[in-house]
Amino acid sequence: MYQFLYDLIGNEILAGLLVAVVPLTIILVFALFGIWLERKVSAHMQDRLGPMRTGWHGWLQTVADLMKMLQKEDIIATDADKTLYNIAPVLVFTGSFAAYAVIPFSSKLLGSEVEIGLFYVIAISSLVVAGILMAGWSANNKYSLLGAMRAAAQIISYEIPTALIVLSMVMFTGTLSLDKISQMQTSSFWNWNIFGGAIFGLSKFLLIPFMIVGALIIFTSTLAEVNRVPFDIPEAESELVAGYFTEYCGMKWGMFMLAEYGNMFAVSAIISILFLGGYQSPIGYLGNSIGTQWLVPFEQGFWFIAKGLALVFVQMWLRWTLPRLRVDQLMTVCWKYLIPFAFINLIIIGIISLI
Amino acid sequence: MKQYLKNTFDGIFTVLVGMKVTFKHLFTPAVTIQYPDVKVKLPERVRNRLYVNMDDCIGCDQCSRACPVSCIEIETVKSIPGEDLGITSNGKKKALWVTKFNIDIAKCCYCQLCVFPCPTECIYMTDVYEFAEYERSNFLYKFATLTDEEAVQKKINYEKLQAEKAAAAAKPKPETPAQTENKPE
Numbered sequence: 001m002y003q004f005l006y007d008l009i010g011n012e013i014l015a016g017l018l019v020a021v022v023p024l025t026i027i028l029v030f031a032l033f034g035i036w037l038e039r040k041v042s043a044h045m046q047d048r049l050g051p052m053r054t055g056w057h058g059w060l061q062t063v064a065d066l067m068k069m070l071q072k073e074d075i076i077a078t079d080a081d082k083t084l085y086n087i088a089p090v091l092v093f094t095g096s097f098a099a100y101a102v103i104p105f106s107s108k109l110l111g112s113e114v115e116i117g118l119f120y121v122i123a124i125s126s127l128v129v130a131g132i133l134m135a136g137w138s139a140n141n142k143y144s145l146l147g148a149m150r151a152a153a154q155i156i157s158y159e160i161p162t163a164l165i166v167l168s169m170v171m172f173t174g175t176l177s178l179d180k181i182s183q184m185q186t187s188s189f190w191n192w193n194i195f196g197g198a199i200f201g202l203s204k205f206l207l208i209p210f211m212i213v214g215a216l217i218i219f220t221s222t223l224a225e226v227n228r229v230p231f232d233i234p235e236a237e238s239e240l241v242a243g244y245f246t247e248y249c250g251m252k253w254g255m256f257m258l259a260e261y262g263n264m265f266a267v268s269a270i271i272s273i274l275f276l277g278g279y280q281s282p283i284g285y286l287g288n289s290i291g292t293q294w295l296v297p298f299e300q301g302f303w304f305i306a307k308g309l310a311l312v313f314v315q316m317w318l319r320w321t322l323p324r325l326r327v328d329q330l331m332t333v334c335w336k337y338l339i340p341f342a343f344i345n346l347i348i349i350g351i352i353s354l355i
Numbered sequence: 356m357k358q359y360l361k362n363t364f365d366g367i368f369t370v371l372v373g374m375k376v377t378f379k380h381l382f383t384p385a386v387t388i389q390y391p392d393v394k395v396k397l398p399e400r401v402r403n404r405l406y407v408n409m410d411d412c413i414g415c416d417q418c419s420r421a422c423p424v425s426c427i428e429i430e431t432v433k434s435i436p437g438e439d440l441g442i443t444s445n446g447k448k449k450a451l452w453v454t455k456f457n458i459d460i461a462k463c464c465y466c467q468l469c470v471f472p473c474p475t476e477c478i479y480m481t482d483v484y485e486f487a488e489y490e491r492s493n494f495l496y497k498f499a500t501l502t503d504e505e506a507v508q509k510k511i512n513y514e515k516l517q518a519e520k521a522a523a524a525a526k527p528k529p530e531t532p533a534q535t536e537n538k539p540e
Contacts, residue, residue, distance in 0.1 A: 045377045049387040216367070321373040337363060 004108070023100035023111055031261040035062045038316050045320045072250035077140060080247065084138035089248065089255035091131035096262035098124045103269050104179045106279045106300035117178035118166055121270060122159070125225070128263070129155045132234070132244050135256075139247035147243025150327065151227060151234030157334045158224040158231075164342035165218040168349040169274045172197065172207075178270075182278030189282035194275040206352050210345050215275045217342050219311070222267035224334070226260060228315055230322035233330060268311035272304070276311075279304040397482045402465045404483045405458055407498040411443040411477035414451035418469035418478050426462035427469060430455035432509045435516045443475045453499055454506035460486070461494035 005015040036051070036059055043050030051058025076082055101124075102117035104110045114120060129152055136148020172193070173181050185192045194211045196204035224231035235243030245256045272278060279300035287295030325333065388395060397403075414431035431451040434440055440449035470479055488494055501509065 041381070044382075044385065045380050047380055047383050047386050049385045049389070052389060317374060317377060318370070321377040322370065333366075337366070341363075 019111060022109065023103070024097065026105070027097060027100060027258070027262045027265070030265050031258045032062045032066070034261040034264065034312060035065075035257070037313070038319075041313065041316045042320045045317075066254070069250055069254045074250050074252065077247050079140040081138035081140065084134045085247075086252075088131050088135035088138060089245075089252045089259075091134060092128050093131075093255045093259045093262070095125055095127035095131060096259040096266055098127070099266040099270075100262075102178055103266065104182055104273070104279060105304050106297040107179075107183075108297040109301060110179055113179060114177070116176045118170060118176045118181075118270075121178075121266075122163060122166060125263070125266070126155075126159070128259070135248070136244035139244075141247050143240045143242075144244050144246045147234045147236075147240045147246070151244055154227070154231060154234060154330060155225050157331065158221040158338075161217050161221040161334065161338040161342040162225065164339070164346050165214045165221070166274070168214060168342075168346040169193065171346070171350050172353050178273050178278070182273055182280060185277040186280050187284065189277065192275065192277040192280075192282075203352050203355055207349065210348050210352070211275065213341065214345050214349070215271065217338050217345065218271055218274065219314075221334070221338055222271065223315060223318065224330070226263040226267055226315075228260075228264065229319040230325050231330060232324055233327060236324055264312050264315055265308050268308045268315070269304070271311055272307040276307050277303075278307075397484075401482055402467050402480045404460065404481050404486055405463060405469070405496075406479060406481045407456060407458070408477040408479075409453065409456065409498055409500045410441075411445075411475040412453055412456065412498075413443060413447055413449050413475055414453040414456075415474060417472040417474070421468045421472050423466060423468060424462050424464050426459045428455060428457040428459075429453065432506070432513050434509075435512050438512075443477070445475055447475055452501060452506070452509045454501055454509060456498040458496045458498065459494060460496055461491060 005018050006012065009015050009018075039061065040050045040057070051061035054060040054064050076085060099121050101111040102114055102120050132151045132155070133148045136144040136146075136151070139145075169181070170176055173184055175181060181193075184198055186198070189195070191198040194208075194215050196207035196211060227234050233243075234240075235245070240246070245253055248256060281299060281303045285296050285299050287293060287299055414429060416429050416431070419425075419427040419429045431453050434450055434452055440452070442448050465480070467480055470476075499506070
């Protein structure tokens with residue numbers, strides 16, 4: 001992407017900026033769409049209609065809310081640590097935005113073609129914890145602090161099963177590059193990693209159940225990492241007002257919201273790259289069969305967004321199905337169930353990929 | 356160990372059961388009624404805004420007396436001979452000019468007690484329930500059909516007639532006291 005733009009424009013800074021603008025646009029548009037989708041999904045699951053009066057089925061509702069948010073007064077509590085308080089939302093948003101730098105949306109739309117993409121995503125998403133802790137601490141509010149402490153405990157705990165599953169996938173594919181992992185799962189959905197990858201023989205069929213278990217574990221643990229119900233104790237509305245961003249208002253609050261939806265799509269993208277073939281089409285490309293090669297990257301983009309949105313929908317679906325876990329239950333799920341299963345899975349996948 | 360595996364299975368299974376329930380509801384038609392666009396049909400005997408059909412009102416004041424919160428205010432003037440006020444829809448002859456028929460709907464308690472005594476069934480509850488106002492004075496509904504000038508004129512006519520009668524009565528029998536004005540409130 002960068003190389004292409006650099007050849008086109010011939011200016012390093014401009015090309016770099018343009019490359020950065022693409023994921024930013026995607027994240028902003030997705031946040032707008034995601035919030036609307038969340039409202040509609042939650043409403044229909046409760047036999048309601050949700051927003052209906054702004055635009056067709058309320059699709060402009062988020063835009064209207066954003067307008068309201070931009071006009072709001074920016075209040076900072078007197079006893080808050082102003083520097084940290086102002087940095088925190090930026091840091092949280094940066095953490096979720098930076099993950100998009102390595103996510104391949106299609107074979108032509110790669111932010112950065114780094115070889116250690118997976119490692120980078122795991123590392124950069126830890127920045128969110130620092131931001132959240134900063135937000136909770138600097139607000140000088142007991143609810144914020146409690147929420148931030150819970151968030152830190154939760155996100156750090158759940159990074160372990162995530163990392164273990166990512167590790168097993170790295171063992172299986174032999175690369176850390178997200179683009180290469182996507183390329184390996186080409187041509188048909190039968191080659192997706194959840195179905196044992198693009199290998200043939202006995203080991204493929206042996207791998208399928210463990211790949212499904214792995215996908216379930218990484219889905220659960222990433223759900224906890226983005227602080228969504230049923231793992232939303234850091235921002236538990238009924239106990240902690242809004243958790244670590246209780247004291248925020250206006251666009252700073254909006255940045256937390258944006259980061260949440262950005263993170264939702266980012267983790268869905270990672271899961272879809274690791275297990276569901278990334279940007280690869282499950283049924284082959286229209287562009288290849290009718291002989292128009294330029295169509296293929298667009299189709300890949302479509303499949304990538306579709307897979308991401310499907311996983312986001314499942315996240316929303318779970319949110320409106322399950323009640324919130326208690327703190328000890330949350331830790332039990334992580335340390336007693338996900339981590340042992342992830343370890344066993346790691347070992348078994350390792351052994352099977354050897355044979 | 357057995358318990359551990361059972362817990363794992365139960366955890367996954369119960370989540371799937373819950374997801375099935377919510378997924379079914381995703382396609383259940385919503386029960387929401389889009390209120391300002393779609394309105395629920397009200398029951399037949401619903402009690403809402405009062406309305407007075409002044410064509411039928413004979414000014415008998417019974418509704419005003421029945422009202423427990425005194426929100427109906429009626430003033431009438433007797434008609435003079437030769438004036439035709441018409442008849443009501445159920446054949447009663449009207450004899451009084453209704454110069455004032457005010458209902459303060461802000462006071463109204465929607466008990467419907469004014470509706471039953473009405474001999475001509477001209478005061479009744481409608482199904483209009485959206486009548487919010489910005490000014491409290493707008494809740495004073497004026498139903499009288501006569502304009503203010505007409506009302507004053509009717510009063511003058513009646514007083515003139517009374518004066519003439521009194522004068523006529525005073526001539527042959529001066530000892531009888533002049534008839535006092537007997538105007539229903």
